[in-house]
Each structure stands twice: as C-alpha cells, then as structure tokens.
Amino acid sequence: MFEHLSDRLEGVFDKLKRKGALRDEDVAAALREVRVALLEADVALPVVKDLVAAVRESATGREAMRGVNPGQQVVKIVHDRLVETLGAEAAGIDLAGEPPVAIVMVGLQGSGKTTSTAKIARWLQGRAGGGKVLMASLDVRRPAAQRQLAVLGEQAGVAVLDAIMGELPVQIARRAMDRARKTGIDAVLLDTAGRLHLDDESMEEAARVREASGAREVLLVADAMTGQDAVNVASAFKERVGVTGIVMTRVDGDARGGAALSMRAVTGCPIKLMGTGEALDALEAFHPERVAGRILGMGDVVSLVEKAAETIEREDAERFRRKFEKGRSFDLDDMRVQLGQLRKMGGMDGLLGLLPGVAKARKQMAAARVDDAVLGRQEAILSSMTPGERRDPRIVHASRKRRIAAGSGVRVQDVNRLLKQFQEMNGMMKKVRKMGGKGRLPAGMGTPGAGGMPGQAGIEEMARNLKLPPGLKF
Amino acid sequence: MSEEGWLSRLRAGLDRSSGRFTRSIGAIFAGRRLDDGALEELEEILIAGDLGVATAAALTGELAGKRFDGEVTGEEVRAHLAERIAGILAPLARPLEPDPDRKPHVVLVMGVNGVGKTTTIGKLAGHFAERDRKAVLAAGDTFRAAAIEQLQVWGRRTGCAVVAGKRGDDAAGLAYGALETARDGRADLLFIDTAGRLHNKDGLMAELRKIVRVLGKLDGTAPHDRILVLDATTGQNAHAQVEAFRDMCGVTGLVVTKLDGSARGGVIVGLADRFGLPIHAVGVGEGPDDLRPFDAGAFARSLMGLS
Ligand SMILES: Nc1nc2c(ncn2[C@@H]2O[C@H](COP(=O)(O)OP(=O)(O)O)[C@@H](O)[C@H]2O)c(=O)[nH]1
Ligand SMILES: Nc1nc2c(ncn2[C@@H]2O[C@H](COP(=O)(O)OP(=O)(O)O)[C@@H](O)[C@H]2O)c(=O)[nH]1
Ligand SMILES: [Mg+2]
Ligand SMILES: [Mg+2]
Numbered sequence: 001m002f003e004h005l006s007d008r009l010e011g012v013f014d015k016l017k018r019k020g021a022l023r024d025e026d027v028a029a030a031l032r033e034v035r036v037a038l039l040e041a042d043v044a045l046p047v048v049k050d051l052v053a054a055v056r057e058s059a060t061g062r063e064a065m066r067g068v069n070p071g072q073q074v075v076k077i078v079h080d081r082l083v084e085t086l087g088a089e090a091a092g093i094d095l096a097g098e099p100p101v102a103i104v105m106v107g108l109q110g111s112g113k114t115t116s117t118a119k120i121a122r123w124l125q126g127r128a129g130g131g132k133v134l135m136a137s138l139d140v141r142r143p144a145a146q147r148q149l150a151v152l153g154e155q156a157g158v159a160v161l162d163a164i165m166g167e168l169p170v171q172i173a174r175r176a177m178d179r180a181r182k183t184g185i186d187a188v189l190l191d192t193a194g195r196l197h198l199d200d201e202s203m204e205e206a207a208r209v210r211e212a213s214g215a216r217e218v219l220l221v222a223d224a225m226t227g228q229d230a231v232n233v234a235s236a237f238k239e240r241v242g243v244t245g246i247v248m249t250r251v252d253g254d255a256r257g258g259a260a261l262s263m264r265a266v267t268g269c270p271i272k273l274m275g276t277g278e279a280l281d282a283l284e285a286f287h288p289e290r291v292a293g294r295i296l297g298m299g300d301v302v303s304l305v306e307k308a309a310e311t312i313e314r315e316d317a318e319r320f321r322r323k324f325e326k327g328r329s330f331d332l333d334d335m336r337v338q339l340g341q342l343r344k345m346g347g348m349d350g351l352l353g354l355l356p357g358v359a360k361a362r363k364q365m366a367a368a369r370v371d372d373a374v375l376g377r378q379e380a381i382l383s384s385m386t387p388g389e390r391r392d393p394r395i396v397h398a399s400r401k402r403r404i405a406a407g408s409g410v411r412v413q414d415v416n417r418l419l420k421q422f423q424e425m426n427g428m429m430k431k432v433r434k435m436g437g438k439g440r441l442p443a444g445m446g447t448p449g450a451g452g453m454p455g456q457a458g459i460e461e462m463a464r465n466l467k468l469p470p471g472l473k474f
Numbered sequence: 475m476s477e478e479g480w481l482s483r484l485r486a487g488l489d490r491s492s493g494r495f496t497r498s499i500g501a502i503f504a505g506r507r508l509d510d511g512a513l514e515e516l517e518e519i520l521i522a523g524d525l526g527v528a529t530a531a532a533l534t535g536e537l538a539g540k541r542f543d544g545e546v547t548g549e550e551v552r553a554h555l556a557e558r559i560a561g562i563l564a565p566l567a568r569p570l571e572p573d574p575d576r577k578p579h580v581v582l583v584m585g586v587n588g589v590g591k592t593t594t595i596g597k598l599a600g601h602f603a604e605r606d607r608k609a610v611l612a613a614g615d616t617f618r619a620a621a622i623e624q625l626q627v628w629g630r631r632t633g634c635a636v637v638a639g640k641r642g643d644d645a646a647g648l649a650y651g652a653l654e655t656a657r658d659g660r661a662d663l664l665f666i667d668t669a670g671r672l673h674n675k676d677g678l679m680a681e682l683r684k685i686v687r688v689l690g691k692l693d694g695t696a697p698h699d700r701i702l703v704l705d706a707t708t709g710q711n712a713h714a715q716v717e718a719f720r721d722m723c724g725v726t727g728l729v730v731t732k733l734d735g736s737a738r739g740g741v742i743v744g745l746a747d748r749f750g751l752p753i754h755a756v757g758v759g760e761g762p763d764d765l766r767p768f769d770a771g772a773f774a775r776s777l778m779g780l781s
Contacts, residue, residue, distance in 0.1 A: 036527050042709035045522045108707060109732065109760070110588025141760060143596075143627035148620035151641075155619070196735035223588070227524040227709025229737035236736075250587065254674040255711040278587070278617070 022070050027059045030074035034296070041256030041295045044231040047265045055081055063383070067308035075298050076305035082295060086261060087288025091245060091270035093120070094217045095187060099131065100180035102173075102188045102213035106206050106241055107221035108233060109194025112249035112275055114145065116221050117191040118152035119275065119283040120247075124187055125158055131186025136161035136176035138169035138209060139193035149191055156280050159185075169193070169205055173213045188213065198236035206241045219272065221247045226259035234263035243267060249275035251291075252282070258295050313337075332390035335422055336382040339375055380408035381418050393419055508546065513538050516551070523740035523777060526710050529747065533558060549780070556771075556778040559743055563770035568752035570598065570699060570727070578610065578656040578664040580689060580696040582649075584682060584723070585703035586715055587670030590731035590757055592621065594703050595665045596628030597757065597765035602663055603632045609663040612652030613638035614645045614685065617669040625667055631762055635659070645669065645681060646688040653692050666697065673718030686723045699726050701754065706732045706739030713741070716749050731757030734764070738777055 031052050038048045059077045064070060095101050103120070105113045117135055125133040135153055137160070139145035146163040153160030161176045173190055180188045190213055195202045210218055220234065220243040237243045246267070248260050251274045260271055271286045293299045316337045323330055382390065384407035389396050396404070396419065405412045508516075513534050520530035533555060542550070572579035581598075583591045592615065599609045611634050615621035622638045629636035637652035649666050656664040668685065671678035689696045702725045704712050719725050730739050733756050742753065753768040775781070 039521055039527050040710055042524075042711070045518055108735065110590060110705065112588060142624070143631075144620040144623035147623050148618070151619035196732055198736050223705075223707070225586070225705075225708045225711040227707060227737060227741065228522050229524070229707055229735070230709075232736045233707075250672065252675075253586070253672040253711070254714055255709075259709070 022059055022062045022064055022073065024060055026070035027056055027074055030071040031056055031078075033071070034075065034078050037297055038258060038261075038295065041258035041297065042225075042227050042230070042262075043258030043295060044228050044262035044266075046231065047262045050265070051078070051081065051085070065305070065308060066312055068305050072301050072305050075296070075301045079292055079296055079298070079302045082261065082292035083288045086264055086271065086292055087286060091272050093124070093272060094244065095124075097216060099186040100134070100177060100188050101186070101217070102177060102190060102215035103217040103219060104190045104192065104206070104210050104213060104215045104241075105219050105221055105247075106192050106237055106243070107194065108196050108223075109142070111194065111221045111223045112247075113194070113221045114139070114148050114152065114191050115278065115280075116219075116247050116249060116273075116275055116283070117149065117189045118156050118158065119280050120219075120273070121153075121158040121187075121189045122156035122280050123283055125156075132159070132184060133187045133189065134159045134161060134176060134180050134183075134185045135189045135191065136172055137163065137191045138172045139191060140167070140169060140172075141193045145191075145193070152280065170208050170212050173209045177213055190215070195237075198232060198240075203236065203240035206237075210241060217245065218243050219245050219247050220263070220267075220269070221249060222259060222263060224248050224250045224257040224259060225253060225255040228262075230259035230262040231266045234267045234269075238267040238269065243269055245269050245272040247271075247273045247275065248286070248291075251284075252276045256295050256297060257291055260291050261295055330426060332382055332385065332393050332422060333387075335425065336379065336390065339379050339382070377408070377410055377414060378418055381405075381410060381415055384408040393422060508537065508542065508551070516555075520555075520740070523738045524709055525740040526713075526744045529744035552778040552780055553775075556774040556780055559777060560771045560774035562743060562746050563753070563768075563774060566746050566750065566753050567768045567770045568727070568754060569767050570701075570754045572602070572607070572663050573698065574662065576662075576695075576698065578653070578661040579698050580653060580656075580664045580666065580693065581699040581701060582666045582668065582685065582689075582697035582723075583701050583703060584668045584719060584725075585670065586672055586705075587618075589670070589703045589705040589708075590729075591615075591670065591703045592624050592628065592667050593760065594701075594729050594731060594755075594757060594765065595625065595667050596632060597762055598755070599628065599634045599663075599665060600632040600762040601765060603634055607662040608660070609634045609665060610652060610656040610659065610661045611636045612649055612664060612666040614649055614652075614667045615669040616641055616643045616645050616648060621667075621669065628762075635661075646684045649685045650688045650692065653689055653696065657692070673715050673722075679718065679722045682719075683723050700724055701727050701729055702751075703729050703731060704739075704742070704745075706730050706756075707735065707737040708741065710741060712745060713748070716745055716751070720749065720751075725751060727752040727754045729753070729755050729757065729765075730768070734758040739773075740777060 034055075035048055035052055038051070039045065043051075055074070055078050059074050062077075065073050093103065105117050107113050114137070121133045121135050124130055135149055135158055137146040137149040150160050150163070161172070161179060167175070169192065176188050176190060179185070190209060192206060192209060193202075195206060218241055220237050222230065222233065226233070234243070234246075246260075246263050246269055248257070248271055251257065263269070264271055274284045274286050276282045276284050293302065296302070323334070381404060384404045385396070389400065389404075396415075401412050401415045405415050516537065517530045517534040520533060521527060525533070536558065537551070537555065540554070570581070572581070583595050585591050595611060599611055602609050611625055611629050613622040613625045613636055615625070616639060619641070622641065626636050626638060628634075637648070637655050639648045645668065652666065653664060666685070668682065669678075671682065673679065686697060686700075700723055702716060702719045704715065708715070716725065716728075728742070728745070728751050730742060730753060733739055745751070746753075755765050756768050758764045758766055
C-alpha cells in the first residue's frame with residue numbers, strides 16, 4: 001500500500017506552484033506522507049516526530065527547486081537528513097588500549113549476537129596485520145549456546161575459550177581475559193546471553209561483565225526487523241550497560257529497518273556494522289545511504305531530485321559560461337552557485353584533502369580563515385538578498401545591507417566584505433578572460449556535473465576568489 | 475502453569491512498556507471530550523504499540539464515530555479500545571489441537587531466524603508430554619551451528635525422542651525419516667524444527683516447500699499444522715513474513731514469542747484483521763513452562779495498560 005507513496009506525492013503537489021520559496025503548507029503536506037512512510041518502516045514515534053519537526057523548520061522558506069515539485073524536494077531534504085543522522089561520523093571498532101582489549105556483545109534473545117561475535121572475530125583476525133582473537137561464550141542460559149560458539153570458532157578459525165560447567169558469566173569473562181593475557185591475544189570477544197527483561201538484574205550482570213573485562217567497546221546487536229520497542233531496548237542497554245556501538249543484523253531481509261534510525265537517535269551511538277546473512281563473511285560496514293533509502297522507501301523520488309539538481313547545475317554552469325564568454329560581468333547569483341558547489345564537494349577542507357601536497361596550503365587557509373563556516377555565512381548572506389539585489393549588487397545600499405545582515409545573522413561588515421570580494425572576483429574574471437582568450441573557462445568552475453572534481457586551475461581560481469594569500473601554490 | 479501466573483507475567487512485561495502509555499491516555503481524556511487532538515494522540519499511542527499506521531487509524535477512526543456521553547475518562551476510552559481489540563483477536567485464540575487419531579499428528583514449525591522456533595517446540599513438547607501424549611522431535615535445522623544439540627537438550631528436558639542427523643544434512647530427507655520413525659513408534663505427535671529463513675530468500679523458502687512435499691508422500695494430509703513463529707519484538711515486517719510463509723506453504727496458525735519483554739506485539743492486531751490466522755500460544759520466557767494459551771482479552775487489556 002505504500003509503494004505508491006511517490007505517486008501520492010505527485011498527486012498532492014501537481015497543482016501547486018513551483019516558484020519561489022517552499023511554503024508552509026507544501027512542506028506540511030509532504031511531511032504528512034513522510035511521517036507515514038517512516039512509521040511503516042518502524043522508525044519509533046518519538047524519533048519520527050523529532051525528525052519531522054526538524055525538517056519542517058529547515059525546509060520551510062527554502063528556495064523551491066526547478067524541475068521537481070515541493071513534495072519531492074522535501075523528500076530529498078528528509079533523505080539527506082536521514083543519511084546525516086544515521087552516519088554523521090564513520091566509526092570503526094575501537095581497539096585502542098593495552099592488549100588484550102575486550103569487546104562485549106549484548107542484545108535481546110535471538111538478535112544475532114553469537115553469529116555476529118564470530119563474524120567480527122573472523123574479520124578482526126583476518127585483517128592485514130590483524131592480531132590474535134579469542135572468543136568466549138557467557139551465555140549459560142540458552143541450551144547449547146556455548147557449543148554454538150565453539151562450532152563457529154572452528155569454522156572461522158578463531159580460538160574459543162573452553163566452557164566449564166557451572167561457571168557464571170562474570171567468571172567466564174575474567175577467565176577469558178586472563179587466558180588472553182597469558183597467551184598473547186590482542187582482542188577478546190565476549191558473547192553474552194539475551195536480555196529481554198530490560199530492567200531486571202540481567203542488565204546488572206551485563207554491566208558487571210563489562211567491568212570485569214575492562215571493555216571499551218560494548219556492541220548492541222539488534223535485528224533490523226525490530227519494531228517500536230527499539231527505543232526502549234536501545235536506551236535501556238545504553239543506560240544500564242553503556243553501549244558504545246550498534247550492530248544491525250538481518251539487513252539481508254526486506255524489513256525497512258527503521259530500528260536503525262531509532263536506536264541511533266536515542267543512544268547517539270554509531271551503527272558500526274551490519275549483518276547481511278548467516279554466513280560468517282556476511283558482515284559489512286554500515287552504509288547510511290543505503291539504509292536511509294530503504295527506510296524512506298522513496299529511492300525514485302530521491303534520485304529524481306538528484307537528477308534535477310544536476311540539470312540545474314548544468315544549466316547554471318551553462319549560463320555562467322555564456323556570460324563569461326560574452327564578456328559580461330557575473331553577478332552574485334553566480335557567486336552563490338560557486339559557493340554552493342564548493343560546499344557540495346566537501347567544503348574547502350574536503351576539497352583540499354583530495355589533492356596531493358596540500359597540508360601546507362591547508363594551514364595557510366586556516367590562517368586566512370577561509371573555512372567552511374565562512375562559506376556557510378557567505379551563502380546565508382547571499383540567500384538573504386532579493387533576486388534583484390543579487391543580479392545587480394550596486395543597489396545594495398546601507399539600509400538593504402542592514403536588512404541582509406539581520407536576515408542572515410551576520411554583521412554589516414560581513415556583508416561589506418562579501419560585496420568587496422565579489423568586486424574583486426569580477427575584476428579577476430575580466431583579467432582571466434583577457435589572458436586566456438575566449439572560452440577558456442577554468443576547468444571545474446563551470447561544470448561540476450560533467451567533471452565532478454575541479455581541476456587544478458579551477459581550485460586555484462576558487463582559492464583566489466576566496467582571497468587566499470597571494471602566492472599560494474597547489 | 476496456572477492461568478494467573480501467565481497473566482501477571484504477561485502483564486508485568488507489558489506494564490514495563492505501557493507505563494508511559496497509560497499515563498498519556500489518562501492525560502488526554504481525563505475530564506475532556508474526544509477532540510481531534512486527543513484522537514490523534516490516541517492513534518499515536520497505538521502506533522507506538524506496533525499496531526501500524528493503518529490499524530491504529532482504523533481503530534481511532536471508529537472511536538471518533540462513537541458517542542461517549544459527556545465526559546470520558548482515559549480509563550473508559552482504554553477499556554473501550556481494549557474490548558474492540560479483544561473482539562478482533564478472540565475468535566483467533568485457538569490452542570493447538572492435535573488429532574488423536576493421527577499417529578502422528580505432524581506439526582511443522584517455521585519462521586525467520588532467531589524468533590524462537592526451537593524453544594517453542596521444546597515448550598510444546600513439554601506441554602503434551604505432561605498430558606501423556608508421545609511426541610517425537612525432528613532436528614530439521616541442519617544449518618545453524620549447534621541447532622541440533624539445542625533441540626536435543628530440549629528432548630532430554632521433556633523426555634521426548636529426537637530424530638537428528640548431522641549438520642548439513644538435507645532437511646527434507648530428515649523430516650521424511652522422522653515421520654517414518656514417529657509412525658513406527660506410534661507417536662501422537664511429530665514436531666519438525668526448521669532452520670530460520672528470511673522470507674525474501676527464494677531458495678530457502680523453496681526448501682521449506684520441499685519439506686512439505688516430501689512429508690506428503692508418506693502422509694497426504696501432513697503436515698497437519700504449519701505453525702509460523704513470530705517474535706513480539708518485530709515491527710511491521712511481520713506482515714511480510716506471514717504473507718510469504720503463507721504463500722509458500724500455507725501457514726495454519728501462529729505462535730507469538732518473547733511477550734515477556736517490553737515489546738507489546740501489537741502487530742498481531744493488524745495481522746488478525748488481514749490474515750485471520752489462529753494464534754495457538756504465546757511465549758513468555760525461556761523455560762519449559764513459559765508457553766501460554768493466547769488470551770485475547772488479557773492481551774488486549776494489557777496492551778491498553780488495564781488490569
Ligand atoms: N539472515 C541473517 N541471519 C542472521 C544474521 N545474523 C544472525 N542470523 C541468524 O539468526 C539466528 C540467531 O542468531 P544467533 O547468533 O544465535 O543469535 P543470539 O541468540 O543473539 O546469539 C541464527 O539462525 C543466525 O544464523 C544476519 O545478518 N542475517
Ligand atoms: N524471553 C524469551 N526468550 C525466548 C522466548 N522464546 C525464545 N526465546 C529465546 O530466543 C532465543 C532464540 O530462540 P530459538 O528457539 O533458538 O530460536 P529459533 O532460531 O527460531 O529456533 C533463545 O535465546 C531463546 O531462549 C520467549 O518467549 N521469551
Ligand atoms: Mg547467542
Ligand atoms: Mg532453531
């Protein structure tokens with residue numbers, strides 16, 4: 001029934017105007033559909049509410065995009081937000097510290113702890129220069145649980161601590177660490193029993209296991225099919241045991257996997273790995289893009305908007321090129337496009353990080369305070385201007401400057417600085433044109449859609465546009 | 475295995491999560507009429523119980539049409555909803571009833587990974603063993619490490635014979651052999667455990683169908699019960715699970731496990747409406763006695779935070 005969500009979005013917005021800013025009611029209408037989609041994907045209600053509120057705030061008033069309807073644009077904004085929430089920072093397993101380091105695996109019954117334990121152990125041991133790994137089963141409840149880990153250890157070629165009848169989990173953890181110290185083991189994986197009863201002493205036990213092993217890493221293993229309860233589970237484990245990361249299992253199923261978002265949102269813990277099958281090599285790094293796309297279930301809309309954005313960029317670039325070739329001066333709209341492009345390519349830092357030998361340049365940039373915050377501020381200033389002002393900056397006089405500064409949360413000096421910089425850029429453009437002759441637009445400045453990465457000249461150009469210290473060479 | 479024990483246990487689990495739930499409904503309706511805002515909040519509360527958007531909207535929609543005289547309390551609204559939900563579920567509360575004339579009555583147990591298939595078989599076997607029904611267990615999960623040993627432990631616990639091969643054996647062949655064994659031994663029941671499989675994996679689902687087909691060669695009516703085990707922690711994906719397993723080998727009934735946790739299992743309300751499959755039992759723990767008949771009224775009242 002929800003496959004048609006994209007169609008429904010189309011229906012809601014077909015008749016709406018596609019000019020100007022995104023209106024309140026457009027955003028609200030789109031977000032109603034988004035809310036349903038997220039809930040159907042099992043994203044927990046409080047998380048859905050927060051997300052919808054945040055998107056409403058950030059989307060309303062944004063400039064409407066050409067080529068798509070407001071609903072589609074909002075879906076893309078939601079998508080980007082999901083990606084950001086899910087995987088703001090890439091996170092690996094924390095193996096820092098004096099070996100042996102311990103990793104404790106916790107979760108509900110049947111979530112995939114034992115299987116994931118073996119997968120992770122195998123992966124850690126198999127990495128280039130990877131050390132020796134030991135696994136131990138602390139599950140003394142489930143019949144044959146210890147045997148299960150022993151069999152998996154054999155399959156994975158990873159050592160498993162022998163089981164002793166009647167030993168308690170904390171004792172097993174201590175013995176495992178002891179053994180590891182004596183035999184030169186680098187990492188110890190402690191597989192624990194399932195804990196469905198979130199508030200009884202079993203959580204206490206998990207906390208004691210953590211303590212006894214001195215683990216830095218406590219991984220919550222959770223099933224991608226989990227429903228609304230995901231928030232209770234995740235926050236209970238976070239609070240009582242101190243979860244440091246999440247492993248999402250059964251991503252090979254067809255669940256939309258909203259639990260990933262719920263758990264990420266309520267614990268703030270990164271999702272570190274995904275289980276994508278029963279085999280021991282079915283372990284992958286977490287892909288926020290893929291998971292976000294699945295949760296929202298509107299991949300077609302998202303790619304439509306992306307295509308439209310590309311087209312717009314190409315058009316903008318084309319316009320820019322024509323202007324440039326005709327010898328016309330470029331306006332603040334062009335500057336805005338450029339800043340946007342720069343930011344999209346990962347900001348100054350991301351951009352420079354891709355180039356060889358830029359450490360020095362980066363330092364100089366830092367000294368010149370050309371950082372992403374500056375870019376952001378400049379973009380804000382530009383979007384607080386009216387289209388007329390951007391086309392013809394000469395009309396921006398004192399009172400307009402004050403309005404623009406107030407609208408973008410900066411000082412009037414900042415507006416002045418931007419205008420001055422714009423003039424310099426314009427002057428420079430003329431010079432480049434004279435020097436390079438007709439049509440020699442610096443690579444990358446005009447065609448991000450085609451080239452992706454700006455070439456050397458383009459970077460230099462941008463750097464200069466941004467008033468880098470003279471003589472800076474890449 | 476007293477009735478009261480199970481109720482309080484189930485409720486204890488549900489209460490853990492419905493504390494907040496109960497409070498918020500109370501807050502909505504105490505001394506007020508049901509306005510749109512209240513209904514919306516109520517709908518959200520049902521959604522938070524995993525009932526799903528469509529089911530929650532349908533139930534609150536009915537409530538909007540209903541006239542409450544004067545002021546209504548949160549308790550009254552909850553009781554009303556609980557009754558409505560119990561009304562949907564009650565016709566489906568049907569314990570497993572093996573046909574005593576069949577020797578054996580064959581029960582195939584299936585589901586996705588880790589939901590509690592093996593444990594449920596262990597509990598069911600114990601239940602019938604206590605009633606002097608001879609049950610044989612077939613260790614049909616020949617895939618997962620130590621799955622066979624796990625069922626064997628349950629066999630020892632419940633005094634039931636276990637037919638097992640070794641890891642990697644063909645599950646259909648094993649099931650066939652187990653049916654022969656159970657038949658020769660004049661067993662009343664044969665429970666066939668299967669490996670967990672995600673319902674979107676065609677190859678694995680086809681294997682399940684093969685088990686059904688092979689059993690049919692020995693007994694055209696077998697397997698007599700085809701139980702799908704669902705985990706109460708599961709959200710809306712349970713719909714896809716029921717649909718796929720039903721299409722592949724005709725599910726005849728459900729068991730819902732892990733209701734002793736904080737998840738409410740509310741998805742079964744929507745499932746009941748859509749598939750109308752009997753609910754044979756619920757799992758409320760890991761021990762042999764932690765299986766209970768499904769009590770629709772108690773489930774619904776617990777779901778709504780009522781005692
Ligand atoms: N399809 C699939 N199955 C998995 C995955 N991870 C674990 N499993 C299966 O889930 C079931 C329960 O796993 P197990 O490790 O025993 O869970 P535990 O009870 O938490 O230790 C087993 O049948 C595993 O093969 C996964 O990522 N994908
Ligand atoms: N708390 C609780 N745990 C359960 C219940 N049913 C099964 N389990 C646990 O869930 C895990 C997986 O069960 P298992 O029977 O192996 O699942 P299978 O992979 O479907 O056969 C085990 O740790 C069981 O002890 C239940 O009703 N309540
Ligand atoms: Mg385990
Ligand atoms: Mg099993």
